[in-house]
Amino acid sequence: AVGDGGTILKTVDGGHTWAMQPMPEPSDDVDERFRGRMKTAQLVRVLVADEDSLWILGSGAVLASDDAGETWRYVDVGTRNRMTDGVFLSADIGFLVGDNGTALGTWDAGETWESVAAGRRARAGDNRTTYEAIGFMSADVGWIVGSSGTYRSSDDGGKTWGEPEDVDFDAGENMFGVECLSESEAWAVGQEATLLHTSDAGAYWERVDNDGENFYYDLKDITFNADHSQGWAVGDGGTILHSTDGGETWPAEDSTVKHDLKSVAVTASGTTFTVGSWGVILMSAPTGVAQQ
Secondary structure, three states, X not given: OEEHHHEEEEOOOOOOOOEEEOXXXXXXXXXXXXXXXXXXXXXXXXXXXXXXXXXXEEOOOEEEEOOOOOOOEEOOOOOOOOEEEEEEOOOOOEEEEEHHHEEEEEOOOXXXXXXXXXXXXXXXXXXXXXXXXEEEXXXXXXXXXXXXXXXXXXXXXXXXXXXXXXXXXXXXXXXXXXXXXXOOOEEEEXXXXXXXXXXXXXXEEEEOOOHHHHOOOOEEEEEEOOOOOOEEEEEHXXXXXXXXXXXXXXXXXXXXXXXXXXXXXXXXXXXXXXXEHHHOEEEEEOOEEEEO
8 A cells, every 4th residue: 555755555464554654865866855755755656566566656756676675766657747557467568657647568577768748837827637547458558537527548459549420428527536347348437427438349438326315425446346346436535335246336435534545455365455545444344444
């Protein structure tokens, strides 16, 4: 788990306890102006490339580990834009997305990164485009979602991205998360309890009713278990939506907290974790969610 102020937490007992890990020291050639910022960066996402290769994304800092998170090092990906999300299709092939329409790809396990989308810093008066999340339906077809209903897709394995024609993406809200389940099915979540679903490879994304609409809190992340029978979406105000029928219905669960929840993940054994503001880590229990 990661968070503000360069926070990195690691568990070795299945999530029951968490210990702080130190941020690495920037290399000597890093300008003094950036050294302090790098060590106290806002960290937002952990990515798993394989059992040994892990990545941490943040604001002005990207970290990598080659020893399953025992040690970390800074990686120069060619930008200091905040990176919000990423995905690895294999240990060698991965993608990162972030502020100002930034999208990067690697085909050599992160040794080098190249831009795969034409992002730029917003000028005064412009709306800034943030790519918030990325997922792949297959090795070839990927989707990016972001601010103000932004969506992009790739059909060449992530080498190029664009706004496809003849796609009905029924959202103008900021979109924060996407989860691809198969070559035809994916889900996306966003502002004011927006929940979208496609079952036709992204041609049509329909809105799905959910209990989050009772309060219209933002939904920040979504995940499903291995057989896609259960799904979880989390968001502001301690919102946890839990579908037990493959996404047909999305009732709310009592999270026991009112903190904004940022991310959710489910393990192979079915245990679900969600993390949020003020250091909240929640772990699923037989009757719902228990605070850790």
